[in-house]
Amino acid sequence: MISNKIFLDFLLNAKKTTYASQGDEASVIPKLEGSQQLEFQNGDFFYRDIYFGLSYFVGQETVYYQKTPLWSMVYSGGVDNTCDQQATKVIYTFLGKALRQVNLENPYRGPQTFVNGDFIYSDSNEGTLEKFKGMEIISLKDREVYRLNYSGGFIK
Structure with missing residues (x-):
């Protein structure tokens, strides 16, 4: 039996060390063609994040x-269709800052709220580590520019 504290630590x-800090630069050679794959290991624990798209x-x-x-945890989302490549890069840079704020109270993505300049990150979720679902949104000057939905839990 693994304690929740050891698992959460x-x-x-893992989350702070991979995408939140390095973005796609943390990618290893992917096992699935066309994907980005991020990995982190510490002792008996191993973390893998595989995603497709930008x-x-x-x-x-x-x-x-x-x-x-x-x-x-599975997830899907992205930037608003009106965002060009430069805007997408700025939004994802902000997202990385928000995701580095992940904490014990909100361990799925980022904190409930994070503000930096005109950007606002918000995360709402329900459930526990056992079984949960949630959504994160990034707004720029009161306009939603990014949304992601996620769900997951312990595998039995």
């Missing part, structure tokens, strides 16, 4: 313990 560290993307994070899948 690993999960938060302005709209779908993906899955999985935590393994002793090579057995333990927990997973």
Whole structure:
């Protein structure tokens, strides 16, 4: 039996170390053609995040313990259709800052609220680590420019 604290410490560290800090630069050679794949390992725990796409993307994070899948989260979302490549880059830079604020109270994506300049990140979710779902939104000057939905839980 793994304590929630040990699991959460690993999960938060993995999230902060991969996409939140390095974006696509953290990618390893992907196992699935056309994907980005991020990985992090510490002791018996292993984290893998695989996703497809950029302005709209779908993906899955999985935590393994002793090579057995333990927990997973699926997600999909992206930027507003009116965002060009430069705007998308700025939004995703802000997203990385928000995701580095992931915490024990809100361990799925970022914090409930994070503000930087004219950008506002918000995350709402329900459930527990066992089974949860949620949504994150980024707004710029009161206009939604990004949305992502996610769900997951422990694998039984």
